[in-house]
Amino acid sequence: MTPVTALSVASEIYPLIKTGGLADVAGALPSALLRHGITMRTLVPGYPAVMAGIESALPVHSFSMLFGGPARLLTAHKGNLELLVLDAPHLYNRPGSPYSAPDGKDWPDNAYRFAALARTAAEIGQGLVPSFVPDLVHAHDWQAGLTAAYLRYSGKPSPATVFTVHNLAFQGQFPRELLATLGLPPGAFSVDGVEYYGSIGYMKAGLQLSDRITTVSPAYALEIQGPEAGMGLDGLLRQRSAQLTGILNGIDEAVWNPATDKRITATYDLATLSARAANTRSVRELFDLSPDPDRLLLGVISRLSWQKGLDLLLEALPVLRAERIQLALLGAGDPDLEARFKAAAEAYPGEIGVMIGYDEDLAHLIQAGADALLVPSRFEPCGLTQLCALRYGAVPVVARVGGLSDTVVDANEMAIAAGVATGVQFSPVTGDMLSAALGKTRALFADRAAWQALQRNGMSADVSWRNPAQHYAQLYRSLLASRPRSNA
Numbered sequence: 007m008t009p010v011t012a013l014s015v016a017s018e019i020y021p022l023i024k025t026g027g028l029a030d031v032a033g034a035l036p037s038a039l040l041r042h043g044i045t046m047r048t049l050v051p052g053y054p055a056v057m058a059g060i061e062s063a064l065p066v067h068s069f070s071m072l073f074g075g076p077a078r079l080l081t082a083h084k085g086n087l088e089l090l091v092l093d094a095p096h097l098y099n100r101p102g103s104p105y106s107a108p109d110g111k112d113w114p115d116n117a118y119r120f121a122a123l124a125r126t127a128a129e130i131g132q133g134l135v136p137s138f139v140p141d142l143v144h145a146h147d148w149q150a151g152l153t154a155a156y157l158r159y160s161g162k163p164s165p166a167t168v169f170t171v172h173n174l175a176f177q178g179q180f181p182r183e184l185l186a187t188l189g190l191p192p193g194a195f196s197v198d199g200v201e202y203y204g205s206i207g208y209m210k211a212g213l214q215l216s217d218r219i220t221t222v223s224p225a226y227a228l229e230i231q232g233p234e235a236g237m238g239l240d241g242l243l244r245q246r247s248a249q250l251t252g253i254l255n256g257i258d259e260a261v262w263n264p265a266t267d268k269r270i271t272a273t274y275d276l277a278t279l280s281a282r283a284a285n286t287r288s289v290r291e292l293f294d295l296s297p298d299p300d301r302l303l304l305g306v307i308s309r310l311s312w313q314k315g316l317d318l319l320l321e322a323l324p325v326l327r328a329e330r331i332q333l334a335l336l337g338a339g340d341p342d343l344e345a346r347f348k349a350a351a352e353a354y355p356g357e358i359g360v361m362i363g364y365d366e367d368l369a370h371l372i373q374a375g376a377d378a379l380l381v382p383s384r385f386e387p388c389g390l391t392q393l394c395a396l397r398y399g400a401v402p403v404v405a406r407v408g409g410l411s412d413t414v415v416d417a418n419e420m421a422i423a424a425g426v427a428t429g430v431q432f433s434p435v436t437g438d439m440l441s442a443a444l445g446k447t448r449a450l451f452a453d454r455a456a457w458q459a460l461q462r463n464g465m466s467a468d469v470s471w472r473n474p475a476q477h478y479a480q481l482y483r484s485l486l487a488s489r490p491r492s493n494a
Contacts, residue, residue, distance in 0.1 A: 007042075007043040008043065008483075009043050009044075009045065010043060010044045010045070010141050010142065010479075010482055010483065010486065011044075011045050011046075011047075011138065011139070011140045011141050011142075012039070012044055012045070012046040012047075012140050012141065012142045012143070012144055012482065013046070013047055013048075013049060013090075013127060013130055013131060013138075013140040013142070013143045013144065013165075014032060014035070014036065014046050014047070014048040014049070014144045014146070015048075015049045015123065015124065015127040015143065015144065015145040015146060015150040015153055016028060016029075016032035016048055016049070016050055016146045016147075016149075016150065017050070017051060017104055017105075017120065017123065017146070017147065017149035017150065018032065018050070018104055019032040019033045019048055019050050019056075019084075019087070019089075020032070020033035020034075020258075020261075021033065021059070021084065021085075022050070022055055022056045022059045022060070022084055023050070023053055023055045023056055023104060024366075025103055025104060025105070026172075026309070027172065027222075027255065027388065027389070027390045028146055028147055028172045030255075030257065030258065030390055031146070031170075031172070031222070031255055032048055032050075032146060033087065033258070034256065034257070034258040034261075034471055035471065035474075035475065035478065036048060036087060036088065037086055037087075037471075038256070038470075038471035038472070038474070038475035039475050039478065039479060041475070042475060042476065042479035043479075044478075044479055044482060045088075046088070046144075047088040047089065047090055047138060047140075048087065048088070048089055048090070049089075049090040049091075049092065049123065049126065049127050049130065050089060050090075050091055050092070051091075051092050051094070051097070051098045051104065051119070051122075051123055052080070052091045052092055052093035052094060052095075052098050052099070053098045053099075053104060054098075054099060054100075054101075056091060056098075057091070057093065057099075059084055060080070060082035060083065060084055060089060060091060061082060061083045061084060062082060062083050063080045063081070063082040063091065064080060064081050064082070065078045065079065065080055066079050066080065066081050066090075066135050066137075067079040067134055067135065069094075069126075072094055072097075072122050072125075072126075073094075073097065073115075073118040073119075073121060073122045074096050074097070074115075074118065075094065075095070075096030075097070076094075076096075077092060077093060077094035077095075077096075077097075077122070078093040078094075079091070079092060079093070079126065079130075079134070079135070080093055081135075090130065090135070090138075092122065092123060092126050094122060097115070097118065097119045097122055098119065100113075105149075116178075116180075117178075117180040117184055117188070117206075118187075118188075120148075120149040120150070120152070120178065120208065121152055121188050121189075123149060123150060124145070124149075124150055124151065124152035124153040124155070124156055124208075125152070125156050125189065127143060127145065127150065127153045127156075128143075128153055128156035128157045128160065128164075129156075130143075131143045131153075131157060131164060131165045132157070132160065132162050132163070132164060132165075139165075140165050141165055141166065141482075141486055142165050142166045142167070142168060142482055142485070142486065143157070143165050143166070143167050143168070144167075144168045144169075144170065145167065145168070145169050145170070145212055145216070146169075146170050146172060147170070147171065147172045147173070147176070147209070148176055148177050148178030148208040148209035148212070149178065149208070150169075150212070151169065151178060151207075151208035151209050151210070151211045151212035151213075152188070152190075152200070152208050152211050152212075153167065153169075153212070154167045154169060154211060154212055154214075154215035154216040155190060155194060155199070155200050155211040155215055156189070156190075157215075158215045159190060159191050159193070159194050159199075166217050166218075166482075166485050166486055166489050167215070167216040167217045167218070168216060168217065168218045168219075168220060168481070168482070168485070169212035169213065169216035169218070169219050169220070170219075170220045170221065170222070171209070171212075171213070171219065171220070171221040171222070171230070171387070172221075172222055172387055172388075173387050174209070174221075174230050174235070174236070174237045174239060174387070175237055175313060175385075176209070177202075177207060177208065177209035177210065177237065177239075178207065178208030178209055179202060179203075179205040179206065179207050179208070180205060180206045180208070181205060181206070182195060182201070182204060182205060182206055184206060185200075185206060188206070190206075198214065199211070199214065199215070200214070200215075202238075203238070209239070210239060210242070213239060213242055213243065213246065214242060214246075216249075217249070217485055217489060218249050218250075218251065218481060218485050219243075219246060219249055219250045219251070220250070220251050220252070220253050220478075220481065221250070221251075221252050221253075221387060222252070222253065222254065222255045222387045222388035222409060223252050223253075223254050223255070223387060223388040223408050223409030223412045223413075224252035224253075224254070224412055225252065225407070225408050225409060225411050225412045226252060226385075226386070226387045226388065226408040226409055227250055227251065227252030228252070229385065229407070229408060230243050231243045231244045231247060231250075235385050235408075251477075251481060253474050253477045253478060253481070254388060254409060254412060254413065254473070254474055255388040255390060255393070255409070255474060256393070256469060256470045256471035256472070256473070256474045256475075257390055257393045257394055257397065257469050257470070257471075258471070259397075259469075259470045259471075262370075262373075262393075262394050262397050262398070263397070264282075264374055264397065264398050264399070264465075267370055267374065269366070269367045269370035269371060270285050270288075270370055270371050270374040270375075271284045271285045271287075271288040271371065271374070271375075272284035272285055272374075274374075274399075275465075276462060276465055276466070279399060279458065279461065279462070279465075282374065282375070282399060283299070285371060285374040285375035286299070286303055286375040286376070286377070287375075288371060288375055289303065289305070289334050289371060289372055289375035289376060290303065290332070290334075290375075292334075292359075292361075292368070292371070293334040293359025293360075293361070294355065294356065294359055295332045295334065295356055295357070295358075295359050296332070296356040296357070298332075301330050301331065301332050302329070302330075302331045302332070302377045302378060302447065302448055302451045303331075303332045303334060303375070303376050303377045303378075304326070304331050304332065304333050304334070304376060304377070304378050304379075304380055304403075304444075304447075305334050305335075305336075305372040305373070305375070305376025305378070305379045305380070305395075305400060306319070306333065306334070306335040306336065306337060306379070306380050307336050307337065307369050307372055307373070307379070307391055308335075308336075308337045308381070308391070309337060309338070309339045310337045310338060310339030310340050310343040310344055310347070311339045311340055311343070312340070312384065313383060313384055313385060313386075314339075314381075314382070314383050314384075315382035315383050315384050315405060315435055315440075316337070316343055316347075316382070317343060318382050318435070318436065318437045318440045319333075319380065319382060319440065320343070320346055320347070320350065321437035321440075321441075322437055322440045322441045322444060323350060323354075323358075325441040325444055325445065326358075326444060327354065327357060329444060329445060329448040330448075331444060331447075331448060332356075332357055332358070332359075333357070333358045333359065333360075334359045334372060334375075334376060335347055335358075335359070335360045335361070336361050336363070336364065336365065336368055336369060336372060337362070337363075337364070338362050338363050338364060344362050347360045347362075348360055348362065372400075373394050373395055373397075373398040373400050374398050374399075374400075375400075376395075376400045377400065377401065377451060377457075378400060378401045378402070378403050378430075378447055378451070379391065379392065379394075379395035379400040379401070379402050379403070380402075380403045380404075381402060381403070381404045381405065381410055382403075382404070382405050382432075382435065382440050383404075383405050383407060383408070383410065383435070384405070384407065384435050385407050385408055386404075386405070386407050386408040386409055386410050387408055387409060388408065388409030388412075388413075389404075389408070389409045389410050389413070392404055392410055392413055392414055392429070393413060393469040394469075395429075395464070396413070396414075396428060396429075396464035396465065396467050396469055397464075397465065397467075397469055398465075399461040399462075399464060399465050401428075401429050401430070401447070401450075401457070401460045401461060401464065402414050402428070402429035402430070402464070403429060403430045403432075403443055403444070403447050404429060404430070404431055404432075405431070405432060405433065405435045405440075406431040406432060406433035406435075407433075407435065410431070411431065413469070414428055414429040414430075414431055415427050415428045415429065415463075416429065416430060416431040417429065417430055417446075417450060417460060422456065422459075425459070425463070426463060427459075427460055427463060428460060428463045428464040428467060429460065429464065430443050430446055430447050430450070431443075
């Protein structure tokens with residue numbers, strides 16, 4: 007097996023900085039690839055949380071001026087993660103999330119913050135760090151989308167490139183007037199380059215200029231080639247369909263393991279499933295829900311947004327109450343949805359509990375204690391929440407879209423008879439169909455033997471990185487075989 011070195015470029019990485027599934031993927035994939043002979047380092051911005059969390063940091067390069075100020079490139083570790091950290095205080099040393107200020111508004115210099123990340127990635131790919139010259143650069147989402155552009159327009163020999171779409175809805179579009187400031191030539195602003203409806207498109211650049219494109223589930227790879235899910239990029243994706251592959255995400259089984267999880271009240275596995283009840287009691291206590299084990303406890307761990315379909319859950323509250331289903335919701339996002347869920351919790355104490363925000367410990371406990379886990383997304387590239395639910399015996403109730411449809415086997419009559427059902431799917435994604443799915447879920451819960459079969463099937467499913475890592479390794483090697491590295 008010929009060794010391969012790869013540079014991953016990501017705007018967040020677990021456990022240092024996380025706002026969503028991208029961080030989990032960036033944090034888990036490098037370790038999973040090792041068994042396939044692939045050594046991966048990850049370039050991440052030096053946000054305060056990253057700088058505080060890294061170990062054994064050493065400078066390997068200095069930039070006298072990088073989009074407005076000096077910067078350093080550091081090699082560092084976090085556990086078994088091999089990192090390259092772009093320490094640029096003028097770009098990253100600030101409060102708020104990686105993408106927005108504490109007031110929730112995007113940082114006005116995001117074009118430069120993530121151009122700096124991409125340009126540094128390109129320079130690493132072309133030998134900036136002599137001890138690490140990657141065969142391949144793997145860029146994630148719009149924040150790393152310009153990586154392929156900097157490589158393409160540099161005129162220098164470059165490594166192979168892979169670009170992964172985690173969510174096509176977030177595209178990174180900026181004024182065309184920034185082109186020269188970003189260090190891109192006039193010729194880059196074309197339909198075959200970074201131009202996107204008169205703007206500079208970071209996502210578009212990654213899709214147009216990378217050697218291969220992946221997204222995080224086979225179903226989503228098909229969906230985004232159509233106008234409804236294509237977000238204006240479906241034509242380009244159809245044009246490049248031969249270079250587009252859907253590879254399901256996995257989850258880190260060391261982090262998400264109910265048998266060893268220190269974040270939950272009681273650990274358990276398939277042989278000790280009854281111990282799970284202690285976690286259910288803890289969730290009810292934390293969310294001030296009545297202690298009634300005969301009521302189905304429905305968990306939600308989600309960003310509160312139109313994409314995630316949480317407005318449909320508000321529509322379905324009468325059905326939820328009629329079916330005597332309790333709700334424990336952890337999430338944040340749209341202020342109107344936050345206010346409406348808080349109002350529902352106040353109106354129906356003991357039945358609906360809501361915590362606004364995100365808490366990793368509580369997310370683990372909900373997975374370990376909820377009877378079912380709801381993901382009613384209107385579109386979902388992959389979704390990790392339902393994978394964690396399967397692992398923890400929380401029966402997923404999901405919309406039949408994207409990665410949700412790829413990972414949950416609907417409990418229809420044939421699937422139940424064959425002993426392969428793992429959850430409940432519904433389609434189309436409407437309030438009425440969600441209500442019907444909740445009724446179906448409550449009926450399944452009433453048959454405890456059937457319900458335990460769903461739990462056991464889910465807990466037995468392989469939701470690890472084993473298969474995805476093998477697919478990525480095959481993709482990398484086939485790409486390198488067809489495109490011998492030109493910077494050797």
